[in-house]
Amino acid sequence: MKITFKIKLLVIALMILPIAVMFLSISTVGHLYLKSIYGDVGSINDYEQIGNPVDTLDSILRQEVDILHNLYDDQIIDNLNDKELDIINETLKERNTFLVVKKMNYIVYQGVEEMPMGLREQLPDADKNQGEVISYITSPDSYMIRQIDFQFSDGDAGAVYVVSYMGNVAPKFKSVAIALFFIMVMIFTLISGVLSVYMYWSFIRPIQSLKNGTTAIMEGNWDYKVQVDTEDELGELCESFNEMRDQLKQSMVKQLQDEEKNRELIANISHDLKTPITAIKGHVEGIMDGVADTPEKMEKYIRIIYNKANEMDGMINELSLYTKLNSNAIPYNFREVSIDEYMKDCIDELSEIDGLIIHYKNYCDESTKVTVDPEQLHRVVGNIITNSRKYNDKEVCEIDVHLKPVNDMVQISFEDNGIGISEEALPNIFNRTYRADEARRSMGGSGLGLSIAKKVIEEHGGTMWADSKLGVGTTIFFTVQMVQDNKEATTDV
Ligand code: ADP
16 A cells, blocks of 8 residues: 555544544434433434534424414313323423413313422413413423413413423533543544554554664664565665665675775785896896806896896786776777687787697688677787697697687687696686686786686676686687677678
């Protein structure tokens, strides 16, 4: 249920419920109250009558009073029809009311066995001209008296009195009002209790849970999970919060790992740089001390210094490239090229390395084109081939380069007959600064070559992996994206 809907529901509940409950309780209690005073009140409107007992009495006696009017009002009566009066009196009794009839000053009919105290004396005299008169007696008890005048056939004035006892109206009204008040308080307490519980579960609990989540993160507890119980916007917010926490946690972990790897990289690079620097320093000192005392020795020393300086230059270049690639500072210039022509060109160029033979085989269609950055891909191919040459103990380093289509990619493999890589070392060769063993440090290189190559291939949308057997050789594989519609493509190679 959405929050907007819940709020609407709450507002409606807050507005309608108390009013409905108020009307319901007034109606129920009011009806009971009226019934307790006047007997069966039929279809009387409780809301109007409850505050006005006199009006109520008037309404509920109306029918009988009207009958009396028809019978007596402005009539000349020979003799009283007691039976009819008895029937009306019976009905009125249920409403705390009874009839009295007077002829001149004498009571000729009374609907109660014994007249209440003081009533006889205070009943007004019959007066044939008055019509219906309402009067009240308050002492010692309260009565409301309706007087309907008529005339007896002998000329005497007569009157029918409808006498209603009012003595218990006010106290009952008071006790009903008190009862009503308590019922209302109870109902309001109940409604507000139910609404509070509803508010707590719908709004307060998820917000509290979110607050606990943020506090936990502030305190460094990345494992705290916010409970999601609702399916509304707050529930969605809690879920987004949990997702955000997961992502933050992942990036924190990655950041820590990166920092650790960077520390490792710096330590390795400084260590690697130290070796050529020590060699350069040693040979320069040799020259200064006059150890290189012949032109041949001098040339040898200078060549060593030059080679070591070149080695350092290569390391620093790779490190700088690696940093740029990682910070995406190198823009890629992707083009569609014929993979066959491109690879042939690369191999021609690299075949010039001493002691290297490359066998090339293309199993793809000759017209196959791929989308690559030629310059960056050249770096990858160069790194793989120079590694094969570098880590090779044979007289001639042989490399089989194969191209074959795999789904919408071209897979390129470089299989050499080198020293191979051990099973334990193989999964790590694409890690930064990893070298299969210490002995291989002497072969130069920064240890960043394959990790740079992998990053470049991944930026091309491809993958890179290796297969190797110690003492037998190594195969490095990578894939590049094939151009789907060769007809529209243009060849740049
Ligand atoms: P390096 O600068 O040390 O050559 P690379 O990232 O290019 O760094 O290679 C990482 C490690 O993988 C190398 O130190 C080496 O141990 C191993 N390696 C890479 N290519 C080969 C190969 N063709 N034959 C044997 N070992 C290899």
